[in-house]
Amino acid sequence: MNVFGAVHLGYLVIETQKFTDWHRFGRDAIGMHADEPDSGTMRFRLDENDCRFLLRWGPAEDVTTLGWQIDDHETFDHILNRVADRGVPLREASAEEAALRGVERLWRFPGPKGLTQEIFTNPLRSGRPLSMRATGFVTGEAGMGHVALTTTRPEQLRGYYNTVFDARLSDYIDETISGMKLKIRFLRVNQRHHSIALAATRGLRLDPIRTRVQHLNIQVAGLDDLTQSYQRVQELGFGMALSVGQHTNDRELSYYARTPSGFEFEVGWNPIVVDETTWKPTTHQGISIWGHTPVGQTILDKLTQFARAARSLREREDTVPALAEDGIPDD
Numbered sequence: 001m002n003v004f005g006a007v008h009l010g011y012l013v014i015e016t017q018k019f020t021d022w023h024r025f026g027r028d029a030i031g032m033h034a035d036e037p038d039s040g041t042m043r044f045r046l047d048e049n050d051c052r053f054l055l056r057w058g059p060a061e062d063v064t065t066l067g068w069q070i071d072d073h074e075t076f077d078h079i080l081n082r083v084a085d086r087g088v089p090l091r092e093a094s095a096e097e098a099a100l101r102g103v104e105r106l107w108r109f110p111g112p113k114g115l116t117q118e119i120f121t122n123p124l125r126s127g128r129p130l131s132m133r134a135t136g137f138v139t140g141e142a143g144m145g146h147v148a149l150t151t152t153r154p155e156q157l158r159g160y161y162n163t164v165f166d167a168r169l170s171d172y173i174d175e176t177i178s179g180m181k182l183k184i185r186f187l188r189v190n191q192r193h194h195s196i197a198l199a200a201t202r203g204l205r206l207d208p209i210r211t212r213v214q215h216l217n218i219q220v221a222g223l224d225d226l227t228q229s230y231q232r233v234q235e236l237g238f239g240m241a242l243s244v245g246q247h248t249n250d251r252e253l254s255y256y257a258r259t260p261s262g263f264e265f266e267v268g269w270n271p272i273v274v275d276e277t278t279w280k281p282t283t284h285q286g287i288s289i290w291g292h293t294p295v296g297q298t299i300l301d302k303l304t305q306f307a308r309a310a311r312s313l314r315e316r317e318d319t320v321p322a323l324a325e326d327g328i329p330d331d
Contacts, residue, residue, distance in 0.1 A: 001078050004166040006071040007189040008143035011051055011101055013065035013116075014261065015058035021260035022055055029216075029257070030267060031133030031225065039074060041100060046137035046218060048125045050102030052144055061261035065108075065116040066147065067101060068165070068189075069123060070271060076105065076121050082164060083109050086322040089134040093118070110159045110320050113149060113212045117164070134229065136221035142192035142273070145217040145266075152205035154198045155186055155327030157317035161196055163323045165189045170274065171249050172283040172330070180206070184287070185330075186249060191273050193250035207317070215241075215256060215264035217257060219271065226269045233257045245291020247271075248284040256292070315322045 016022055019037050026044045027034035032053070033045040034311035044053040056064075058198075070076040084090055093106040103140035119238040139289035151157050167187040175182045181202040199214065201207075220226050230244060241260035246253050252267035 001075070002166050003070075003075050003079060005190050006075045007195075008069045008071075008141065009066065009145060009147070009189075010049070010069035010103075010120065010143065011054060011067035012063050012147070013054045013056060013101075013118075015056050015060035015062060015064045016261050017057060017059060018061070018260040019055065019057070023057050025238055025257075025260055025265075027127045028133070029229065029236050029238055030265065031220075031229050031232070032137075032218075033130045033132045037303070043100075043102075045130060045132075046144060047139045048127075049123045049139070050128075051100070051123075052124055052139075054101055062211045062263065063115065063147070063216065065110045065118055066111065067103075067118045067120060069103075069143070070119050070121050073105075073121060076119060079119055079164060080107060083323065086125060086163075088320060088322050091211075096321055099124075105254045110318075112160050112317075112319050112324075113151065114318055115149075115212050118312075125129060133148065133232070134220055134225040136222055136225070138219040142190055143195055145268075146192070146195045146197060147216045148184075148197035148199060148214045150207050150209040150214050152200065152207050152317050153319050153327070154183070154200040155329055156321070156324040157198050158185055158187065159324040159327045161187055161189070162328055163325055167196065168281070169281050170307065171247055173279045173287050174283060174285055175287050180208070183330075184296070188274060191276070193252075193271055193274055207315075210308055211263040213263050215266050217254070217266040217268055219252075219268050223253070223269055226267060227254070228269055230255050240295040241297075242292040243295055245288045247292075247294070248286055248289050251289075254292075 024031045035043040037099040040057045042055040043051045046052045098106040102124040104122040106120045108118045170186040173184040185198045187196040241264045242256040244255045252268040252271035256264045
């Protein structure tokens with residue numbers, strides 16, 4: 001049974017102690033609906049689903065969990081069996097944990113880079129009205145956007161998402177950033193051009209990023225939503241990582257802001273949709289047709305990244321080997 005097309009990125013869990021800053025960032029700058037935080041949690045909504053971002057109190061300042069919506073119970077059980085058959089531990093979440101995420105059926109298992117993977121069915125839709133600065137966000141059958149990871153073991157991470165979700169390769173990008181040559185692999189699990197991006201250095205494998213997720217992406221409904229949120233991010237004093245630009249591969253117009261936790265938050269508009277009957281993976285030179293100019297990176301920031309990259313040589317990245325097969329080499 002192939003599960004491609006029945007899997008959609010549904011929510012992310014973020015651990016942070018910066019609730020006040022995140023509330024301003026998510027609601028006032030990006031334009032999402034924000035539920036009022038309680039003592040230990042806060043949620044953002046993009047659409048009728050009760051939760052798209054769950055923020056939990058803790059020191060990580062990072063994404064800790066990816067939540068994947070599965071279309072039906074048969075596919076859900078098939079994915080659970082894939083994981084269990086390879087000896088990887090599974091755990092059913094409590095009713096309270098499911099309620100926090102706004103879902104009915106919820107199981108979890110280990111993922112690469114310490115990112116817990118959760119799968120669920122039947123997102124809850126309470127019908128509570130949305131209060132958003134944006135006119136809307138594009139979710140639906142394509143899921144809520146994507147996440148990008150830096151990795152020293154890209155073949156194994158690609159193998160993991162192929163094993164679990166039958167992910168398909170959309171394309172590659174070759175890029176040089178701060179003197180480091182990168183190859184970025186873009187994986188899709190439905191018609192969205194990619195739900196997972198994997199960036200790795202060529203030659204000596206280094207990882208200069210502190211967080212598990214380098215950036216996450218959401219898609220706004222209109223061009224005005226993009227430009228107005230870009231202006232609000234700057235007016236409210238949040239950092240900008242990359243200015244507005246257009247990507248070479250999915251043609252999305254976007255910018256990258258810096259979240260209060262330090263990883264980047266891409267707001268995009270109008271990416272292409274993959275046609276499975278005609279699509280063929282290709283390699284693009286550079287991430288952008290135009291724009292995406294780096295903003296505000298200091299010498300200290302660069303030195304910190306180089307130091308982190310050097311430390312990564314001594315660290316072994318977790319790939320969940322039982323689910324990574326032998327890795328998938330580049331086509």
